[in-house]
Amino acid sequence: MLTRSRSRSQSRSRGPGTGPGGDGEKAAVRRREGAASGSKPCHCPLKRPRKAKRLHVAYEVVDGAREEGKGASPLQVPHWEPQDWQQQLANIRTMRSRKDAPVDHLGAEHCYDSTVSPKVRRYQVLLSLMLSSQTKDQVTASAMQRLRAQGLTVDSVLQLDDHTLGALIYPVGFWRSKVKYIKQTSAILQQRYDGDIPASVAELVALPGVGPKMAHLAMAVAWGTVSGIAVDTHVHRIANRLRWTKRPTKAPEQTRAALEDWLPRELWGEINALLVGFGQQTCLPLHPRCQACLNQTLCPSAQGF
Template sequence: MPARCTTRVCYVVRCCTMSSHYFVQRSVTTRNGIHNIGCTPAATLKSKLSNRLKDEDTVRSVEVKVEEEEARISLQRPSTAPPTAGLLQGTTHPKSETVTVPLSSHSRRRKQLKVEYDEDDGVKPVKAEHWEPPDWKKQLGFIREMRSSHDAPVDKMGAEKCYDSEAPAHARRFQVLVSLMLSSQTKDQVTAAAMVKLRAHGCTAENLLATDDDTLGKLIYPVGFWRTKVKYLKQTSAILQKEFRGDIPDSVEGLVRLPGVGPKMAHLAMDIAWDQVSGIGVDTHVHRISNRLGWLRKPTKNPEETRKALEEWLPRELWSEINWLLVGFGQQVCHPVSPLCSVCLNQHSCPSAFKNSPKKRTKAGSSQSPSPTSSFKTKTEVKQESVEAVRTKTEALCAPLSPAKQKKKPKRKVKL
C-alpha cells in the first residue's frame, strides 16, 4: 500500500536525482499554489512494463509483415522507393534493423541497349532510294527497234559466232575466250578473220603452246597489239593446260587471274561460254552510249565505273542483252565521231543529241532538218562560188595594158 509523504520528505526526494527508469516524477498544482509531488508506486511500474512489452510485440509483428511484403514486391518488379516509408511512418523502433532497398535507376550507370526489330512485328528496314533514268525504257525500246534487223558486225562476227560449234565443249569455251582476248581494241571483222586462221591451225590450249611466237603472230595479224596478245595467249594457254586441262575457269575471279583478261571479257565469257550472267560486259561502245543517254547517275571515266553504275539500277534480266544491243547500236548509229543523230529514234529524248554532230542551220521558217539532197546542193553552190572566184582572177590577169589595144576575148569555160 502506498504511504503518503510529508511536505518536507517530498522536498528532499525531489532534490535527489534518481537514475532508475522505473521512477517517474509527477507534479500537481492545487488551488493554494502548493505543488504536491509524488512517486510512482511499484504496481504502476509493472503495468507500464507490461504495456511496453505489448507495444514491442506489435511493432515486431508489423516489421515482419513489412519485410514479407517487400520480398514479394521485389520478386515481382523492383521499386525505386522503399515500400516501408508509409507503413512505418510515426513508429519508434527500439532497435534499428537494416532494410535492403533496391537502387534507383539514377544511381546506376546506364548501359547502352541494342535495339533490334523482329520481322514478325511488321517493321521493315529502310531501303535506299532507287534511282533510274527517267526515259530509259522508252529509249531502250527505240534501240531494240533500230537493232531489229540484226545486220551489225557484232551480229555476224562477234564472239558468239567465232567458235567451232562442232568442237568439244572445253575447246568451244577456250575459243570463246581467245576471241574475246583478240577483240580488245580491234574491229569484229579483223577478229573474225584471225579466228578463222586459228581454228584452221587448231585453236586449243595444247596447240597454241606448241606453236612458236612468229607463227602465232602471223595467224592473228593484224589485230591490235598483236605482239602483246601473242605473249598473253601463250601464258594463258600454259595456265589453262596445267590447272584446268585445257578448259577455262567457271568464275569471274578465276578468269581475271589470266593474263590479258579483264572484267569485261570475264563477264562475257561467263555469259557465252558458261551461260551464266555474272555482270554486264561493258566495252567502249556501252561506256560511250550509256554516258550519252544519261543512263548514269553521274558521268563515268572508264568502262569499269560504267559497269558498276549500270548494275545499280538496270534489272538483272537485261544484263545479258544490253551489251549486244548497245554494241551494235554504236557500230551503226551512235558512232564515236559524228554520230547519226538525225536518223536516231532517241534524238528527242537523248541529252547528247546533236552535240557531237552539230545540226546544220535551216532556212528561216523551216523547222525540218536538212535532207541529204539539200546538203548536196549546198556543196555544189560552194564549188560554183570557188569557180567564179578563179574566173575573176584569171580575167584580171589577162586584161590589156592600154585601152587602145583592148580586144574582146571569149570567156573561158571552166569544166566542173
C-alpha cells in the same frame, strides 16, 4: 530596449533554419539520437536521384506505339533510274531489229568451231575475246579463221613459236602483247584446268590478258551464265550519252557498276550486243547519226552534236 534589439540582430545573423523548429535544430536532434545509439554520425549529403533522360532514335516511332512483336521497318532508300530509259531501250531494239551490225555475225559467239568438243569451243571463245580488245570485229574474225585452220586447241597453240603465232593474229591491236598473253593463259589452262577455261569471273580475270568485259562475255557465251553486264567502249559511251548512269563515269568498270545498280537483271545478257551494234551503226564515237536515231528527242546529248 537595447537588449531586445541586440537579440533580434543575433537571430537574423544566424540565418534561416537556425531558430526553433529550423533545419539546424533538426540536425542537432539527429546527432544526439545517433550518439545515443552508438552509430557514427553521417555528414554525407543526401543525393537526389537523377531523372533518366529519354534518347530519341531517328527511326523510332514517337506518335504511337507499334504492335508488340513488330520491329521498326528498315529505312527505304529511293530507287534511282534514268528518265525515259524504257522508251529509249525500246527504240534501240527497233533500230537493231535487223541484226546487221558487225557484232551480230562476227562477235565471239560466231568465231568458234561448232564441230569441236565443248571444251575446245570454250577455249576458242576465250581466245576470240582476248583478240577482240582494241580491235574491230572483222579483224578479230579473220585472225580466228587463220588460227582455226591450224587446229585451234590449247596444245596446238602451245606448240606454235611466238613468231608464227604473231603472224597468225596480226594485225589485231597490240598483237605482240597478245602473243605473250595467249601463250601464258594457254599454259595455265593446260596445267590447272585440263585444257578447259574457268567457270567463274574471278578465275577468268586472273588469267593474263583477260579483263572483266571478256570474263562476263566468256561466262555468257562459253558457259551460258549471265554473271554481269559486259561493258566495252561502245556500252560505256552510249550509257553516258543517254545518262544511264547516276553521274558521269570515266571507265567501263565504273559504268558496269552503275548500270548493274538499277538495270533489271533480266536485261543484263541483252544489253552488250544491243548497245555495241547500236554504237557501230548509229551512235558513233565521233559523228553520231542523231538525225537517224529514234531517240533524238529523248537523248540528253543529242543537242551537243
